[in-house]
Each structure stands twice: as structure tokens, then as C-alpha cells.
Amino acid sequence: MEQSNMSVNKPARTGINFVMLGLAALGGCVLLGVLGAFKYLYPEALPGFEFHQLRPIHVSLAVSWIFLAAIGGIYHYLPHYRGIKLKWPGSVDIHFWVFLGTGLLILGAYLMGNFGGREYWAYPPSLSIPIFATWIFFGIHILLSMRQEKEPWPVYYWMWMTGIIFFLITFSEAYLYLVPFFNENVIRETTIQWKSYGALVGSWNMLVYGTAMFVMERISGDKKMAHTNEAFLLYILSFIALMVGWSHHIYAVPSATWIRMLGYAVSMAELAILAHIIWEWRKSLTPDQKHAHLISYRFIFASDIWVFLNLILAILMSIPAFNLFSHGTHITVAHAMGTTIGINTMILMGSVFLMVENLCGSRFAGWSKKWAGHGFWISNVSLIVFLGALMIAGSMEAFIAWEDFYEKTEAVVPFLLAFSVSGIGLLGGLWMVVVSALNMLMPVDPREQIAPANTE
Amino acid sequence: MTEHQPWRRFLFLALFVSFFFYSASVYTSGTALNTAPAASDAALRGQTLFRENNCWACHQIYGLGGYMGPDLTNVVIDPNLGPDYARLFIEEGTDRMPNFEFNETEVDDIIAYLEYAGAAGNYNPKKGELTWYGTVEYER
Numbered sequence: 117m118e119q120s121n122m123s124v125n126k127p128a129r130t131g132i133n134f135v136m137l138g139l140a141a142l143g144g145c146v147l148l149g150v151l152g153a154f155k156y157l158y159p160e161a162l163p164g165f166e167f168h169q170l171r172p173i174h175v176s177l178a179v180s181w182i183f184l185a186a187i188g189g190i191y192h193y194l195p196h197y198r199g200i201k202l203k204w205p206g207s208v209d210i211h212f213w214v215f216l217g218t219g220l221l222i223l224g225a226y227l228m229g230n231f232g233g234r235e236y237w238a239y240p241p242s243l244s245i246p247i248f249a250t251w252i253f254f255g256i257h258i259l260l261s262m263r264q265e266k267e268p269w270p271v272y273y274w275m276w277m278t279g280i281i282f283f284l285i286t287f288s289e290a291y292l293y294l295v296p297f298f299n300e301n302v303i304r305e306t307t308i309q310w311k312s313y314g315a316l317v318g319s320w321n322m323l324v325y326g327t328a329m330f331v332m333e334r335i336s337g338d339k340k341m342a343h344t345n346e347a348f349l350l351y352i353l354s355f356i357a358l359m360v361g362w363s364h365h366i367y368a369v370p371s372a373t374w375i376r377m378l379g380y381a382v383s384m385a386e387l388a389i390l391a392h393i394i395w396e397w398r399k400s401l402t403p404d405q406k407h408a409h410l411i412s413y414r415f416i417f418a419s420d421i422w423v424f425l426n427l428i429l430a431i432l433m434s435i436p437a438f439n440l441f442s443h444g445t446h447i448t449v450a451h452a453m454g455t456t457i458g459i460n461t462m463i464l465m466g467s468v469f470l471m472v473e474n475l476c477g478s479r480f481a482g483w484s485k486k487w488a489g490h491g492f493w494i495s496n497v498s499l500i501v502f503l504g505a506l507m508i509a510g511s512m513e514a515f516i517a518w519e520d521f522y523e524k525t526e527a528v529v530p531f532l533l534a535f536s537v538s539g540i541g542l543l544g545g546l547w548m549v550v551v552s553a554l555n556m557l558m559p560v561d562p563r564e565q566i567a568p569a570n571t572e
Numbered sequence: 573m574t575e576h577q578p579w580r581r582f583l584f585l586a587l588f589v590s591f592f593f594y595s596a597s598v599y600t601s602g603t604a605l606n607t608a609p610a611a612s613d614a615a616l617r618g619q620t621l622f623r624e625n626n627c628w629a630c631h632q633i634y635g636l637g638g639y640m641g642p643d644l645t646n647v648v649i650d651p652n653l654g655p656d657y658a659r660l661f662i663e664e665g666t667d668r669m670p671n672f673e674f675n676e677t678e679v680d681d682i683i684a685y686l687e688y689a690g691a692a693g694n695y696n697p698k699k700g701e702l703t704w705y706g707t708v709e710y711e712r
Binding site for chain 2: 156159160166167168169171172229231232233234235238268269274278281285289293298299300301302303304305306307308310311348352355356359360365366368369370371372374375437443444445446449521
């Protein structure tokens with residue numbers, strides 16, 4: 117790997133700004149998550165803020181973190197590491213400000229109780245127009261830029277391209293309820309809403325797994341790994357899962373049986389292949405390489421462990437006989453949180469600290485490095501308790517015959533309290549990591565950009 | 573571009589095209605409404621109110637949504653609960669649900685939507701029957 121280089125051109129710097137905004141969104145997301153968890157347990161707490169307002173803010177910030185970190189990585193990695201000259205460098209700044217402006221409008225809409233959609237896109241539909249427009253521009257821009265690549269396309273180019281294209285498709289699908297043909301049939305409306313959300317997760321997985329491949333390639337220095345047939349197989353399986361894997365979410369919706377059976381058949385095979393690739397990558401590292409990028413390596417390593425744990429749950433949930441009981445319980449929440457925090461966040465943090473370690477070199481030391489290291493452990497240990505508590509609560513909801521909703525809700529309170537308290541640990545750990553990364557990614561004195569800053 | 577890329581490009585295009593055929597099938601035959609009457613105007617207005625007040629954040633239809641409140645798929649058509657039971661909650665709120673101050677027409681619309689959702693299918697997964705190969709057959 118090359119040594120630190122503080123000289124970053126303008127679009128690559130804006131890429132870092134996307135990542136920094138994403139880190140801020142993650143910080144807000146975990147805070148709102150903890151507040152929402154306590155609001156769930158103690159509805160009279162936080163007067164003036166209702167759960168139906170806190171939850172969409174939390175979810176939107178989580179989605180923002182994933183997309184901002186992935187987009188920022190692409191904008192940064194293409195010019196800074198791959199030597200690609202972005203076609204329209206000035207547009208990167210416009211994309212950033214439109215994203216930030218739209219995000220603030222969405223936040224304002226939620227706080228005023230002005231909703232319109234559902235789940236990931238619960239804000240009024242008109243606010244999706246700037247997101248849609250800038251994403252089209254972003255997609256064309258990145259595709260045209262990647263076409264300049266003289267080398268064969270590594271698999272992460274394919275993944276990024278597919279993620280970008282399918283985000284547009286799924287984002288459009290999420291608004292089909294505005295068309296009467298879809299809105300006037302509750303089965304169609306529900307099925308397609310969840311088709312779009314499932315494929316949306318598939319599209320961001322493409323961006324995130326592509327980023328994981330890139331980070332692993334940079335850390336290991338093995339340029340062949342992103343060109344192997346195995347890596348391409350992972351991409352194809354992720355693609356198929358994106359297309360049909362969503363259907364395990366709607367086993368309980370009375371749509372056609374073939375939709376559910378197809379999803380069951382495809383299951384979550386992509387995670388198994390990803391776990392295998394990460395495992396092989398770890399074996400290829402020498403001790404020196406591991407220590408050269410310790411924080412970024414730790415996060416990717418952690419994602420490896422979480423992939424295995426989530427894989428078990430995901431496969432169980434895609435078996436209809438298990439899904440029958442787990443559906444609509446906190447097991448589903450454990451699945452969503454486990455993949456979002458354990459896999460996506462860990463991989464993206466690996467990407468963030470790859471930037472930090474390469475850009476800052478030996479300047480990444482002192483309290484910043486300590487906070488990143490301690491935050492890593494605090495967040496991961498908290499996540500174990502967090503997911504364990506959700507699994508116990510969800511299992512009780514699923515497998516005990518309750519008289520009614522209220523009896524069930526009361527019975528799981530102790531476990532949801534453990535979940536909420538461990539959420540505070542997760543908040544503390546992730547905030548330490550976020551503050552450490554933000555501190556290192558802040559623009560430095562222009563004079564420092566001439567040469568690496570090895571001040572410590 | 574390498575010698576590997578043409579077939580990779582072909583594979584991408586094949587999957588991309590098949591996605592559109594698959595989606596078209598889901599949009600049409602896969603989600604045809606077989607068991608319920610078409611939605612009334614009141615039910616459609618109720619559905620919009622459900623969205624605009626983010627009821628999904630706390631409630632579920634077919635087990636999809638938030639968990640702060642109960643699944644509402646069959647509340648209105650359940651002979652032990654029914655529209656009056658639902659109306660009481662919607663009009664008054666509870667310690668876990670704010671009073672949204674819906675007017676009488678809006679409450680009627682939301683109840684019409686819930687009635688329509690309930691008529692379209694039954695969400696009672698615990699009454700399913702397991703098959704030997706791991707799937708479930710349950711009452712729709």
C-alpha cells in the first residue's frame with residue numbers, strides 16, 4: 117500500500133465531505149435510535165416527540181449514513197486511488213449540497229409531522245424529486261468516469277454500477293403507490309412497497325460489498341482478488357438476491373405462491389460467499405500488513421464475524437416454517453439491526469479508516485487512535501448484548517401463545533430494557549469512532565497538503 | 573476491457589432484462605386481488621391517511637410495519653373486536669398512541685381501509701400448517 121498522501125484533489129476532497137456528513141448522520145442515527153427505544157418502553161417520556169416521528173428520523177439517518185459513506189468512497193477512491201479523472205468534477209459539490217439540503221427538508225418534515233410514504237421513505241413524495249434527479253446525474257457521471265478505466269473492470273466497479281442503477285429502479289418502485297393501478301389493490305401495494313425496500317437493501321449492499329472488496333484489495337495489496345471468478349460469483353449472487361431475495365419479507369402477504377417460493381430458493385447465499393471471500397482474504401494477510409492498517413482491518417474483520425452470525429439468522433428467516441413465527445417480532449428487528457450495524461456499518465467504517473490511515477499516516481495517533489480502538493470494542497461488545505436481547509424478546513413473542521398484544525408487550529419489557537441500555541453502549545462506542553474519524557478527516561491547513569503531516 | 577468482460581457484460585444484461593420480466597409478473601398476476609372486492613373511495617382515503625400520519629411506524633398490516641402497536645390486518649373484521657373497538661382507539665388514543673384528532677369522516681375512512689385490508693386476506697400466522705419440506709400452508 118502506498119504511504120500517506122495529504123494531497124487530495126477537489127472531487128476526492130468532496131468525497132471525504134460526503135463521508136463526514138455520513139458520519140454525522142450515523143451519530144444522529146444512534147442517538148435517535150436510543151431515544152426511540154426508550155420512547156417505546158416509556159411512551160410518556162420525551163413529551164413533544166412521538167415514536168412515529170423518532171423512528172423515521174432514525175431510519176432515514178441510517179439510510180443516509182450508508183449511502184453517504186458509500187457515495188463518498190466512490191467519489192474519493194476513483195480519482196485518488198484508481199487514477200480516474202472524474203468527468204464533471206464540479207458536479208460533486210452540487211450533489212453534496214443538494215443531498216444536505218434535501219436531508220434537512222426531510223428532517224423538518226418529520227419534526228412537523230408531515231409524512232407521506234412508508235419505512236425508508238416516510239416523508240412527503242415531493243421531496244424525493246431532488247434525490248432522484250441528483251442520483252441520475254451521479255449515475256451517469258460515475259459510469260462515464262469508470263469507462264475511462266484502462267484496466268479490466270474489478271468486480272467492485274460492477275457492484276457500484278449495479279447498486280447505482282438499481283437504487284434508481286427501487287426508488288421509483290417505492291412511489292408506484294402514486295399510480296392508481298398499484299394503490300387500489302392492497303396486496304399489490306403492500307407487495308411492491310416491500311419489493312422496493314428489499315431491492316433497495318440489495319442496491320446498497322452492492323455499494324457496500326463493492327466498497328468492502330475495494331478496501332480488502334487495498335489492505336492486502338492483492339490486485340487479483342477483485343478479478344477472480346469467485347468474486348464475480350459473489351456479485352452475481354448478490355444481483356439475484358437483489359432481484360428476488362426481498363420476498364421472504366412478504367411470506368405472510370397473500371400474493372402468488374411462486375413469488376415466495378422463488379425467494380425461499382434463492383435465500384441468502386450471497387452472504388455465504390462473501391464470508392468465504394473475507395475469510396480467504398484474512399488468510400492472505402501477513403502480520404505486517406495486518407498491523408499497517410489496524411483500525412480499518414479490525415472493522416472489516418468484525419464485519420466477517422457479523423456476516424456469519426447474521427447468515428445463520430437470515431437463512432432461518434428465509435425458511436417459511438421459521439418465518440411464520442419470527443415475522444412481525446423483534447427477531448426481524450435483530451435481523452435488520454444486525455445487518456445494518458454489524459455488516460454495513462463495520463464495512464463502511466473499514467472504508468472510513470482506510471481513508472484516515474492513508475491520508476493522515478502517522479498523524480493518526482494519540483487520542484484519536486485510542487478512541488477509534490476503544491470505540492470499536494465498546495460498539496461491538498454492546499452490539500452482542502443489543503442483538504441478544506432483541507433475539508430473546510423476539511423469540512418470546514414468536515414461540516409463546518400470548519392472550520393479546522398487551523400481555524406480550526409487557527412480558528418482553530425486561531429484554532427490551534437490556535436492549536435499550538446496550539444501545540447506550542453502542543451510542544458511546546460509535547460516537548467515539550465517529551469523533552475520531554471526523555477529527556482526522558477535517559480539512560487541514562493548506563500548507564500541510566504539500567507533504568504528509570507526520571507531526572506525532 | 574479483458575477477454576472476461578464480454579460474458580460478464582452479457583450476464584449483467586441477461587439479469588437486468590429478466591428483472592424487468594420478473595417485476596412485470598409481480599405487478600400483474602403475482603399480486604392479483606382474488607379474494608376481496610375493489611377498494612372503495614373511503615378505503616383509499618383511509619390508506620392515504622394511514623401513510624400521511626405514518627401509522628406504519630407503530631402498526632403492521634400482514635406483519636409489516638412497526639411494533640409499538642398491534643397488527644391491524646383483521647381488527648375490524650374480527651367479530652370479537654370490530655369497527656367500534658377500532659374507532660375507540662383511533663378517536664381517543666392510548667398511553668402508547670397519541671390522539672391524532674381525526675374528524676369523524678377521517679375515522680370512518682381509516683376503518684374502511686382496515687376493513688378492506690382485512691377482507692383481502694387473513695393474517696394469523698400461528699394457524700399455519702407445516703409441510704415436510706419446510707414451507708407453510710395457511711389460511712388466506
